[in-house]
Amino acid sequence: MRITALRATPVAVPYRTDEVWAFGRRAGLVSVLLEMETDEGVTGLGEAAAYPSADVVLSVLRGLEPLVVGADPLRVEALIQRIDVVGTWHHVGHSSPAIAAVETACWDILGKVSGQPLVNLFGGRFRDRVEYFHYVAAASPEGVRDEGRRAAEAGARVCYLKIGADELATDIDRVAALREGAGPEMGVRVDPNEAWSPGAALRALRALREYDLELVEQPVSGRNLPEMAYVRGRSDVPLLANEASWTRADQLAVLQHGAADAISVDHQMDGGLLNMKRSAGMCAAAGLPVVKHSLGELGVALAAGLHVIAATPNFRCANQAYGALLTDDVVIGAFGGPAANYRDGxxxxxxxxxxxxxxxxxxVARYAELYRSGAAEYTFHDPEALRTAPALPKR
Structure with missing residues (x-):
């Protein structure tokens, strides 16, 4: 079997409410869908988050074509080594989502040829269902409170809230509202996205301690691991590394510095599903759980990660997905993005x-046209954030 073509289609899918983070917002997400065609008529699916943009992903995919077309998709390791070593793409970063899409499409073909779901090829089912958190968009306290109630009524066990506002009082009000709306049994996870200096982080963690936070994701810069370890050593609120842990090399450094209580991993940020499985194994050896991160993904990439999570023991925490925000998806059937497809989270x-x-x-055709006509609405290029000239850290 040989790969004969890569067909890439960027799509934009709206959210039911804007996703807001410390430095901007977007009204939906953009992904690039990949169809890998073969000379035996088997087509594999992949998906790349538009990170940092769909144009970059599409450019990388064009650059990969000479390395991929003509290769055997069943020899996944050999193909990725060809990309990394011969093609010199091993310095993963902005190129990673496109490479991950290619690798995912190969796994899809391998599963179809062997007649096996991907979970069986990654070790078999350790769990039959995978838990995801309910994404609560930053809003007024009233809006956050209502979304917390919505999450509890849907059976979710963990809510995730973006914080890192200009004023700590705003974050406190939102977290308090989420706790009130979701109830005392709900796990509450918050993410400042590196918005704080170490001193500001400790002050914030002390102020938020009464709300019984499950995890605080990346409170300080992911590029200063000694400071992360400093914060971790002075607070009993567990820390989740994210911007600090996008690749296996990053994760190894986090472990060496003792900078986190849990590690965020993402096949799209580290070149594929095999690498995400390796990340989980490395963290398991260090005695830490892992959490699947998402840059914003639709049903193809969601399914890919789901199979690996189901086959890997130390995905013990609720993982990131966008079902609570998405209005639709691009896959057939009940599986996919909208929150109605989740059962108890x-x-x-x-x-x-x-x-x-x-x-x-x-x-696919509908949302490809939406991308062509209005892609700017679905990026993080928020005009208001651009006018305020944001910088890291906020305080």
Whole structure:
């Protein structure tokens, strides 16, 4: 079997409410869908988050074509080594989501050819359902309180809230409102996205301690691991590394510095599903749980990560997905993005061969046109944030 073509389609899917973080907002997400064609008529699916933009992803995919077209998609390790070593793409970063999409498509083909769901190829089911948190968009305290109630009524066990506002009082009000709305049993995870200096982080953690936070994600710069370790050593609120832990090399450094209580991993940020499985194994050896991170993904990439999580023991915490925000998805059937497809915050592992998902051609066409006509609305290039000239850290 040989790869004959890569077909990439950027799509934009709206949110039901804006995603807001410490430095901007977006009204939906952009992903690049990949269809890998072969000379035997088997097509593999992949997906790349538009990080840092769809144009970059599409450019990387064009650059990968000479290395990929003509290769055997069943020899996944050999193909990725060709990309990394011969093509010199091993310095993962902005190129990583596109490489991950290629690798995912190969795994989808391998699963289809062997008649096995991907979870079986990554070690078999350790769990039948995978838990995800309920994404609560930053809003007024009243809006956050209402979303917390919505999450509890849907059966979610963990809520995730973006914080890192200009004033600590704003963050405190939002977290208090979430706790009130979601109830005392709900896990509450917050993410300042590196908005704080170490001193500001400790002050914030002390102020938020009464709300029984499950995890605080990346409170300080991910590029200063001694300061992360400093904060961790002076607070009993568990820290989750994210911007500090996008690749296996980054994760090793976090472990060496003792800078986090849990590690965020993401196949799109580190070149593929095999590397995410390796990340989890490395963290397991250090005695730490891992959490699946998402840059914003639709049903194809969601399914890919789901299979690996289901086969890997130390994904013990609720993982990141966008079902609570998305209005729609691009895959056929109940599996995919909208929150209605989750049961008690969990998704069932697909049991079809490969990824177990199929693209909905009509929806792909609809959201490809939406990308062509209005992609700017679905990026983080928030005009208000641009006018305020934000900088890291905020305080």
């Amino acid at each position: 969990c998704l069932e592992v697909p049991d079809g061969p490969g990824l177990g998902v199929t693209l909905d051609a009509d929806k």
